[in-house]
Amino acid sequence: MKVEKDRLNQLKRDAIQGFIKYIGMKAVSMSPGKFTTRLKLEKRHLQQDGFAHAGLVAAMADHTAGYASFSLVPADRRILTMEYKISYFRPAAGDYLECRGHVIKSGRQVLFTEADVYSVKGGEKTLVARAMHTMTAVPVDKMPKA
Amino acid sequence: MKVEKDRLNQLKRDAIQGFIKYIGMKAVSMSPGKFTTRLKLEKRHLQQDGFAHAGLVAAMADHTAGYASFSLVPADRRILTMEYKISYFRPAAGDYLECRGHVIKSGRQVLFTEADVYSVKGGEKTLVARAMHTMTAVPVDKMPKA
Amino acid sequence: MKVEKDRLNQLKRDAIQGFIKYIGMKAVSMSPGKFTTRLKLEKRHLQQDGFAHAGLVAAMADHTAGYASFSLVPADRRILTMEYKISYFRPAAGDYLECRGHVIKSGRQVLFTEADVYSVKGGEKTLVARAMHTMTAVPVDKMPKA
């Protein structure tokens, strides 16, 4: 599927707003079906033992996979997460987190995605979590009201 | 299992720190194997369509189930999330979110938990998501270093 | 939603065919959004340590939740499993397995379901696994070809 460069740039900007902006995520790069994000780890991101909170790691995976999905659907569709599973291979700590999301299987209404989260410390990158999501693409005029 | 009241009070206080405090979660009540939390929905919690971000909902479920687990393990053990799955029955909006977590099956090293997240608007409560987690209880002296 | 008794009886019969018949599952009872099944444990169902194979337990949960979903959709729709997660609380053994599936949230195209699997030995029933599924209801004329 051909995706306009303008559309990708707009999505990359739109990706960072609301909760995602609040927690400090940054967009790194977007291509059709793929999105990469980063988050500089600060004290406000940690849980009781000094690791990045599992909820933060999952939010990053969810959002990165969500906008990877956005890049493959028409502009009049919105993406909502139906469900996901995330496995934590090890507790996350370091300078920042990096997340790479991609669409595994794209359909008109349903997209299956995957996202890997890495912790980066002094240039060393370690895979800390992997998530698999089911996303749904909803026409704007059928979106529920907030 | 008998759990000291002091221990529960301490856990209820400890639960709200770091990332969880930053996003605005509050502890409501804790009993052995159960924990209830709340979060007043504000603009900083929303995603691009005005709903509570799926990542926020999941963080709430994860943390609430995590401290429900803490309440059943000895004081020299820490809880880490190994994995979870969350299903979103509908987008979440309203005045606040409420989460109820409980332990389904408790073991020495592994605890299976569940957490339901409700949106509350004008007194009406709606189930918006359910999560199932696998938690691990790690002796303090075997915890990885952050 | 009112479901005809004839429709439920027909679904209950249809439920036991192909792979499901081959592995020995039996229909116990069906009501709108709910289905209960049983399977007498035999040697052919076991894994290398003498427990019911995890794959058998999951097949039972999947199929039981699938037909619980069938009971809530129009007769011109078919049910396909999009995804599920299953947690095994303990290895399963005993005289037979019982599975109770129900629909948590029913939509026109997507249904969220849950299924609990119990092992039964000498009248004692033990919860061995719980699964959460996302089912999709596909109009007959849009079904992919086998």
Add this chain to the structure above:
Amino acid sequence: MKVEKDRLNQLKRDAIQGFIKYIGMKAVSMSPGKFTTRLKLEKRHLQQDGFAHAGLVAAMADHTAGYASFSLVPADRRILTMEYKISYFRPAAGDYLECRGHVIKSGRQVLFTEADVYSVKGGEKTLVARAMHTMTAVPVDKMPKA
């Protein structure tokens, strides 16, 4: 980790017994942390619409990932499935199914695995499902009794 060739050959043989033999799975190849299996699709494997039953696909993924795990643990440990999630990208049909399982992260007590299931028809291979599991390695003398 060095794994003896004899051990791998023995595991490859042991893999096909009980339920797995009954449903017709065959071992193709095993190397440390990896296992590949196949299953010739027959009428007894199908669900109501003529596709391979989702439960069959999941059993294949679970077992293949389980024995991939076996290949990385000492001979006095047994593998049990704690939980998994499986996503079905499309209904499965064709001449046979092939499953490739591998260990993503190996620990002393917990192993995270992934398994891809392909349908093969006339030489064309299509990815139909992906599963992520959490396996536990239990010392023989601590195994529960069947």
